[in-house]
Amino acid sequence: MGYIHKIGKYLRQxxxxxxxxxxxxxxxxxxxxxxxxxxQVKTGHKLNLAHPQTFNEKVQxxxxxxxxxxxxxxxxxxxAKQLIVARFGAKYVSPLLGVWERVEDIDLGQLPAQFVLKxxxxxxxxxxxxxxxxxxxxxxxxxxxxxLKTNYYYASREWVYKDLHPRIIAExxxxxxxxxxxxxxxxxxxxxxxxCIQVDYDRFHNHRRNFYSVDWEYLPFTTAYPTDPNHVVVxxxxxxxxxANAQEIGAMLGQxxxxxxxxxxxxDRFYFGEVTFYHGAGQERFDPPEWDAKLGAKLVLKRGEMx
Numbered sequence: 001m002g003y004i005h006k007i008g009k010y011l012r013q014x015x016x017x018x019x020x021x022x023x024x025x026x027x028x029x030x031x032x033x034x035x036x037x038x039x040q041v042k043t044g045h046k047l048n049l050a051h052p053q054t055f056n057e058k059v060q061x062x063x064x065x066x067x068x069x070x071x072x073x074x075x076x077x078x079x080a081k082q083l084i085v086a087r088f089g090a091k092y093v094s095p096l097l098g099v100w101e102r103v104e105d106i107d108l109g110q111l112p113a114q115f116v117l118k119x120x121x122x123x124x125x126x127x128x129x130x131x132x133x134x135x136x137x138x139x140x141x142x143x144x145x146x147x148l149k150t151n152y153y154y155a156s157r158e159w160v161y162k163d164l165h166p167r168i169i170a171e172x173x174x175x176x177x178x179x180x181x182x183x184x185x186x187x188x189x190x191x192x193x194x195x196c197i198q199v200d201y202d203r204f205h206n207h208r209r210n211f212y213s214v215d216w217e218y219l220p221f222t223t224a225y226p227t228d229p230n231h232v233v234v235x236x237x238x239x240x241x242x243x244a245n246a247q248e249i250g251a252m253l254g255q256x257x258x259x260x261x262x263x264x265x266x267x268d269r270f271y272f273g274e275v276t277f278y279h280g281a282g283q284e285r286f287d288p289p290e291w292d293a294k295l296g297a298k299l300v301l302k303r304g305e306m307x
Contacts, residue, residue, distance in 0.1 A: 047060055062277065068253065092270070096170070100167065118170075189258070190298050257301055257302055
């Protein structure tokens, strides 16, 4: 851990640690070496790859040993939309408004008053335009150019991002009428079966996060953002169909040990958002901490894949 002092302020921004190391070429670490350093810096504990027990430990193991060749197609936001449309139909995805390889090719005048821009090869490259007349286009272009040059693999060694082709897509703006940004429903599947649903709400004002069982019972834990047991998230009328859809996507991928399928719900219809194989890069702290072990116990690794 003698390298930690070199990372400085980036210790408080874990998604940037790997990018900083790559840019400065200070630590030519293997994936295993990097994950051990990354995990200890973030959690204060040594990473046990030989016998991982907690959810976050098992995510690190999966990043190393769960190398299904289908995964990169599904984390590419453009390709994933095409695959979902081909299997389930266009009504299950937010309409695509355009796809570009360069920022300069985007004609802002051709986009509607509200829209969403996303980079297809990473996580976090999102611009939500609530009103085009208020959008700082120069700042948006600068942000997107920077994202196009970023290889997100280096952020936490999630191999699925390493060889993706960077693009920008525009999607239709979705509004659930809450006035606080559309709520995000994230279905966690453990070994092919839905286990719980994470709901993110008030994302642009006071971001909070509640977890629910598949029977829509509040689960008393959270990660990364505060939870509020007094905030009632109404059980979606389409919950059963949404869980079935997530399970079918898992089957398409060979029932990964861990899969998160994200959705939006508008007027009782669910829309596919994206899939994630390594939730939070295995670095989000659990509150209370014992839930890291509780979820880890539910997640069964395919030990035969270990190398």
